[in-house]
Amino acid sequence: MSWIDIGSIEDIPLRGARVVKTKVGCVAVFRTSENEVFATSDRCPHKNGPLSEGIVHGQSVTCPLHNWVFDLNTGVAQGADEGQIDTYPAKVEAGRILLDGTLLMNRAA
Amino acid sequence: MKKKLVVIGAGMASGRALEHLLEADKDAYDITLFNAEPRGNYNRIMLSPVLSGDKTYEEIVTHDANWYEENGVTCRFGEHVVKIDRERKIVVGQNGEVAYDKLLMATGSAPFIIPVPGKDLPGVIAYRDLDDTNTMIEATQKPGAKAVVIGGGLLGLEAAAGLKARGMDVTVLHLMGHLMERQLDEAAGYLLRRALEDKGIEVKCQASTAAILGEDKVEAVLLQDKTTIPADLVVMAVGIRPETRLANDAAIEVERGITVDDAMRTSDPDILAVGECVEHRQQLFGLVAPLYDQAKVVAATLLEEDAVFAPKEVSTKLKVTGCDLFSAGDFAEGEGREDIVFRDPSRGVYKRLVIENNVIVGAVMYGDTADGNWFFGLIKDKTDISDMRDTLIFGPAFQGGEPLDPLQAVAALPDDAEICGCNGVCKSQIVDAVKAGATDLGAVRAQTKASASCGTCTGLVEQLMAVTLGDDFQMPAAQSVCGCTDLTHEDVRRLIKSKELKSQAAVWQELGWNTPNGCHVCRPAVNYYLLADWPVEYQDDPQSRFVNERKHANIQKDGTYSVVPRMWGGMTTPDELRAIADAADKYNVPTVHVTGGQRIDLLGVKGEDLPAIWKDLNDAGMVSGHAYAKGLRTVKTCVGKDHCRFGTQDSTGLGIKLENKLWGSWSPHKVKLAVSGCPRNCAEATCKDIGVVCVDSGYQVGVAGAAGMDVKETERLMDCETEEETIEVATAFMQLYRENAKYLDRPYKWVAKVGLDWVKEQIVENVENRIALVERFELSQSIYQKDPWAELAAPDEAPKFGPLANLTLEAAE
Numbered sequence: 001m002s003w004i005d006i007g008s009i010e011d012i013p014l015r016g017a018r019v020v021k022t023k024v025g026c027v028a029v030f031r032t033s034e035n036e037v038f039a040t041s042d043r044c045p046h047k048n049g050p051l052s053e054g055i056v057h058g059q060s061v062t063c064p065l066h067n068w069v070f071d072l073n074t075g076v077a078q079g080a081d082e083g084q085i086d087t088y089p090a091k092v093e094a095g096r097i098l099l100d101g102t103l104l105m106n107r108a109a
Numbered sequence: 110m111k112k113k114l115v116v117i118g119a120g121m122a123s124g125r126a127l128e129h130l131l132e133a134d135k136d137a138y139d140i141t142l143f144n145a146e147p148r149g150n151y152n153r154i155m156l157s158p159v160l161s162g163d164k165t166y167e168e169i170v171t172h173d174a175n176w177y178e179e180n181g182v183t184c185r186f187g188e189h190v191v192k193i194d195r196e197r198k199i200v201v202g203q204n205g206e207v208a209y210d211k212l213l214m215a216t217g218s219a220p221f222i223i224p225v226p227g228k229d230l231p232g233v234i235a236y237r238d239l240d241d242t243n244t245m246i247e248a249t250q251k252p253g254a255k256a257v258v259i260g261g262g263l264l265g266l267e268a269a270a271g272l273k274a275r276g277m278d279v280t281v282l283h284l285m286g287h288l289m290e291r292q293l294d295e296a297a298g299y300l301l302r303r304a305l306e307d308k309g310i311e312v313k314c315q316a317s318t319a320a321i322l323g324e325d326k327v328e329a330v331l332l333q334d335k336t337t338i339p340a341d342l343v344v345m346a347v348g349i350r351p352e353t354r355l356a357n358d359a360a361i362e363v364e365r366g367i368t369v370d371d372a373m374r375t376s377d378p379d380i381l382a383v384g385e386c387v388e389h390r391q392q393l394f395g396l397v398a399p400l401y402d403q404a405k406v407v408a409a410t411l412l413e414e415d416a417v418f419a420p421k422e423v424s425t426k427l428k429v430t431g432c433d434l435f436s437a438g439d440f441a442e443g444e445g446r447e448d449i450v451f452r453d454p455s456r457g458v459y460k461r462l463v464i465e466n467n468v469i470v471g472a473v474m475y476g477d478t479a480d481g482n483w484f485f486g487l488i489k490d491k492t493d494i495s496d497m498r499d500t501l502i503f504g505p506a507f508q509g510g511e512p513l514d515p516l517q518a519v520a521a522l523p524d525d526a527e528i529c530g531c532n533g534v535c536k537s538q539i540v541d542a543v544k545a546g547a548t549d550l551g552a553v554r555a556q557t558k559a560s561a562s563c564g565t566c567t568g569l570v571e572q573l574m575a576v577t578l579g580d581d582f583q584m585p586a587a588q589s590v591c592g593c594t595d596l597t598h599e600d601v602r603r604l605i606k607s608k609e610l611k612s613q614a615a616v617w618q619e620l621g622w623n624t625p626n627g628c629h630v631c632r633p634a635v636n637y638y639l640l641a642d643w644p645v646e647y648q649d650d651p652q653s654r655f656v657n658e659r660k661h662a663n664i665q666k667d668g669t670y671s672v673v674p675r676m677w678g679g680m681t682t683p684d685e686l687r688a689i690a691d692a693a694d695k696y697n698v699p700t701v702h703v704t705g706g707q708r709i710d711l712l713g714v715k716g717e718d719l720p721a722i723w724k725d726l727n728d729a730g731m732v733s734g735h736a737y738a739k740g741l742r743t744v745k746t747c748v749g750k751d752h753c754r755f756g757t758q759d760s761t762g763l764g765i766k767l768e769n770k771l772w773g774s775w776s777p778h779k780v781k782l783a784v785s786g787c788p789r790n791c792a793e794a795t796c797k798d799i800g801v802v803c804v805d806s807g808y809q810v811g812v813a814g815a816a817g818m819d820v821k822e823t824e825r826l827m828d829c830e831t832e833e834e835t836i837e838v839a840t841a842f843m844q845l846y847r848e849n850a851k852y853l854d855r856p857y858k859w860v861a862k863v864g865l866d867w868v869k870e871q872i873v874e875n876v877e878n879r880i881a882l883v884e885r886f887e888l889s890q891s892i893y894q895k896d897p898w899a900e901l902a903a904p905d906e907a908p909k910f911g912p913l914a915n916l917t918l919e920a921a922e
Contacts, residue, residue: 006914014286014315015626015652018913029913033286033295033626050668050716053656055629059443062629064656064664069629073444094365097913105916 122384123215129408147187160271227321265346299614440471455521480504673736678764679707688729706743720907760786
């Protein structure tokens with residue numbers, strides 16, 4: 001893995017999310033109330049809702065369009081809904097958010 | 110000839126290492142000890158009791174001059190080490206060189222000083238050593254002195270408590286959302302905060318320090334949100350980092366700390382390191398237990414014995430009288446992890462165990478930590494807990510007992526807690542009535558009037574009856590807010606008022622929420638209830654709002670947004686229309702639509718363009734139309750008597766006045782108004798939440814209409830004679846709705862539950878109450894009536910609408 005520093009944890013509101021543009025499309029980076037970070041695809045498999053705009057609770061996010069709930073660890077939809085979002089490695093070190101660049105970044109030409 | 114050992118740093122770790130070394134072989138080394146502080150070793154952990162006055166410095170000294178002399182240690186105290194010359198195996202001190210065969214680095218850690226302007230002013234200190242402690246004690250001598258402690262971790266809170274105990278005014282600033290976030294979860298953090306506030310310490314979370322102000326000494330702390338807090342002393346306790354400068358200069362391997370192997374050797378085999386300055390397998394150490402383990406290993410390695418340092422689990426306790434907390438292990442949520450949570454709101458007790466594969470991996474406790482060490486043992490020993498799982502949380506003493514009572518929150522209410530706000534009935538009156546034979550709700554209502562008016566406290570009254578009657582009472586099934594709680598919306602609203610709960614964490618803890626921080630159903634509701642009931646004390650939480658109210662725009666199905674500027678009373682001007690047209694061109698708005706509420710809707714705006722288009726519209730004098738809000742949407746009007754031959758009053762003028770009064774307020778659901786100039790009703794006022802129909806004799810105010818999923822005509826609340834009275838009545842109705850309705854109930858649904866008669870009692874018949882409602886509304890407006898567009902288009906807010914990073918761009922470079 002090649003970890004890339006994408007910003008400070010303070011750039012994301014507590015229990016909120018921000019988007020990172022990548023070669024695989026928009027990736028949502030979430031910050032939970034325990035200051036953990038998770039990175040997933042920003043698109044809900046149901047109707048393409050932007051998950052980064054959803055309400056973050058525990059280690060889950062609720063899609064803002066139709067309230068599908070996803071576990072941020074596995075990306076699996078909870079409850080009766082069936083679907084899964086992509087998840088990407090993410091971690092916090094010394095207050096900086098690191099994402100795995102091998103998956104997300106274009107190789108330099 | 111004896112080998113020579115040089116030790117840099119006389120702290121707790123090196124002190125313990127020397128003890129072990131001398132005990133094992135007094136004559137193995139000639140020892141020289143450097144210490145930058147002009148004194149020997151003392152118990153740093155006990156600085157807090159020294160600060161609070163419970164102990165003196167003399168009581169915490171562990172190694173005094175005599176001890177070093179008796180053990181033949183040459184002390185060079187108050188002397189800084191300048192460098193380490195590894196080639197010549199020499200340590201260079203300020204007063205000369207010392208040769209070594211083995212060198213032990215115990216340089217400890219340096220406090221982290223946040224790089225803000227003013228950090229070097231006199232009166233700004235860290236909290237690391239005796240000198241800092243003495244500076245703090247000195248500062249408390251001045252009568253009325255104020256202290257600001259930056260950092261709500263272990264050290265910061267101990268400093269704050271110590272300063273408070275010596276009579277200072279203390280404010281704690283903490284960057285994170287709750288105190289001690291590394292050791293505690295949110296609920297425990299809330300209880301800790303409450304206990305500190307009870308001691309008179311002010312706590313501000315999510316407080317980011319912008320600067321420290323002062324001419325030639327510290328005078329105040331300026332926060333990012335522009336608040337200023339006066340201060341005679343500022344204590345920075347935001348964290349520590351290993352002191353590695355000497356090691357770095359000597360080209361010894363350093364990551365975050367000086368890297369050591371299992372035998373505590375650095376990359377140079379003749380140099381060892383111990384304590385807070387080391388990094389062992391990517392781990393740093395700040396608590397004393399592992400440092401003492403390291404010290405043992407250091408002594409063995411120096412004597413050429415085999416020893417291996419293996420870090421163990423550590424637990425934390427706070428040394429602040431009256432704040433009983435315990436934390437151990439890893440308590441983050443995670444896949445495959447389960448929580449067992451126990452809350453006893455009446456005693457302020459919170460316990461949480463985190464379990465993975467039938468083993469406890471973490472524990473947080475507040476209020477009752479008696480079982481802490483037992484749980485800590487289970488964590489360390491990785492005990493399989495499957496057999497005792499059901500009763501685990503009750504601790505080792507549990508011998509079968511009562512199952513948890515879901516009614517305990519109600520049972521714990523004090524006798525004088527107000528249950529029915531309408532009729533001023535407190536708990537004891539209801540309990541007395543039940544004991545005197547009122548065994549069904551109707552009888553309680555008849556005797557006490559509790560829940561006989563608006564009825565929102567019915568659930569609570571029933572729970573009280575259940576508590577009092579036990580099995581004799583059959584509780585009717587009620588719909589709870591969501592899976593996080595058994596309480597209904599009405600119960601939660603009532604308890605927020607009667608228990609004076611003023612934060613979300615307070616609601617979760619005091620009302621026994623069974624999730625750590627709610628869900629998408631309860632969070633927006635609780636956030637609304639708190640801001641409606643405590644407009645001054647509670648701070649709105651954008652992360653507990655649905656996307657539209659956080660983005661201040663309506664999200665569309667393709668992820669773009671719609672933008673609607675406010676047009677007061679449906680009036681506009683050529684200049685405004687030109688500005689709207691320019692904005693539509695500039696931001697490539699694909700669709701421009703006139704809404705049913707007489708506004709212009711720009712549909713298809715990209716999320717990252719929002720702040721810019723708002724700025725343009727703001728510059729043209731327009732503010733947010735709140736077309737996305739659970740709050741006042743539009744006031745629709747007809748042209749009224751100025752133009753219309755049937756018009757009886759100035760309906761547009763009154764509409765503008767109403768909109769000016771009511772805009773910006775949040776409510777349980779959206780609220781739409783209209784003012785028609787005559788009974789022909791061109792503004793369709795008779796199917797609005799609040800609708801005014803002008804007649805020759807004045808103004809007919811109707812409420813609780815609907816034209817959505819249901820269609821319903823308004824019901825007449827009152828006939829008013831003047832515009833002022835009309836505005837007063839409409840405002841009072843808005844506030845009554847804000848204070849009492851269930852979240853997501855439109856006014857017509859709420860009025861159907863409480864009855865129009867009750868609403869009339871509150872607003873029409875009781876004029877004093879009407880005025881009080883208006884006053885409470887105005888208080889709330891003093892905080893919430895502001896244009897969110899202007900706030901979010903500001904230079905430091907606008908970038909947050911764009912991506913955090915763009916990894917596709919870097920590739921092109």
